[in-house]
Amino acid sequence: xxxxxxxxxxxxxxxxxxxxxxCTVEGTSNPNLYWYRQAAGRGLQLLFxxxxxxxxxxxxxxxxxxxxxxxxxxxxxxxxxLLSDSGFYLCAWSLETYNEQFFGPGTRLTVL
Amino acid sequence: xxxVTQSQPEMSVQxxxxxxxxxxxxxxxxxxYLFWYKQPPxxxxxxxxxxxxxxxxxxTENRFSVNFQKAAKxxxxxxxxxxxxxxxxxxxxxxxxxxxxxxxxxxKGTRLSVIA
Numbered sequence: 001x002x003x004x005x006x007x008x009x010x011x012x013x014x015x016x017x018x019x020x021x022x023c024t025v026e027g028t029s030n031p032n033l034y035w036y037r038q039a040a041g042r043g044l045q046l047l048f049x050x051x052x053x054x055x056x057x058x059x060x061x062x063x064x065x066x067x068x069x070x071x072x073x074x075x076x077x078x079x080x081x082l083l084s085d086s087g088f089y090l091c092a093w094s095l096e097t098y099n100e101q102f103f104g105p106g107t108r109l110t111v112l
Numbered sequence: 113x114x115x116v117t118q119s120q121p122e123m124s125v126q127x128x129x130x131x132x133x134x135x136x137x138x139x140x141x142x143x144x145y146l147f148w149y150k151q152p153p154x155x156x157x158x159x160x161x162x163x164x165x166x167x168x169x170x171x172t173e174n175r176f177s178v179n180f181q182k183a184a185k186x187x188x189x190x191x192x193x194x195x196x197x198x199x200x201x202x203x204x205x206x207x208x209x210x211x212x213x214x215x216x217x218x219x220k221g222t223r224l225s226v227i228a
Contacts, residue, residue: 034215034216036218042220042221043116043118043203043218043219043220043221044203044216044218045218046215046216046217049215059215088155090157092157092216099145099162099164099207100147100159100162101216103156103157105154105155105156106155106156108155
C-alpha cells in the first residue's frame, strides 16, 4: 500500500531563516506531487506541483521554491522566511490513472 | 480559472440530526470532478465523497450524500445521522477532467461542530 510522509511535523523559525520541508511517498512509482499551504481561516492554496523528476510548476509568485530530486521525494524550500509564510503545509500525491489526491499529515510552520 | 465558494464559514448540528453544507463553483469546463474533503482536528485531509460531472446520479457514501446541480454549479453535502466524529473542517474541491496531474481547487471550508 502507498504511504506519504512529511517532516518535520512542526517547525518554528525566525524571520529571515532558511526552510526545508520534505515529503516522500512510498509504495508507488512516478507519482504526481503537490505542495499546498493552508493559512489560518483559509482554504488550501496550491503552491507547486510536479509530474516528474526535475519538473516543477509554480502556481503563485512567492519566496518559496520546490525541487524534486528523486521520483518520490518533493522538497519545499526558502532562502529567507517571511512572517506571511506561517501556515500548515500539506503534500499530496496522485497517479495519472487516479482522479483523486492523497494527502500527507502536514507540517505546521510558525515564523516569528 | 476555476473558483470554489463555500458561503458558510461555520455550522453546527445536533447529534443524530441532518446537516447540509453548501458549495458553488465557477468553471467553463464541461467535464470535471468535484470532491468533499474532511479535515478533523488532526489536520489529516480525508476524502469524503467524489462526484463525476458527467454522472447525473448523485454520489452517496453511507451517511454522506451530495446534491449535484450542474446547471446551477452547485454541489452540496448532506450528512445524515450526524455523529460527534463528524466534527471537522469540510472543504469542497474542484478538479478538471483529464489526466491525474490536475491540481485541486479548494473552497475556504466550513467548520462543522456536532453537538451532543
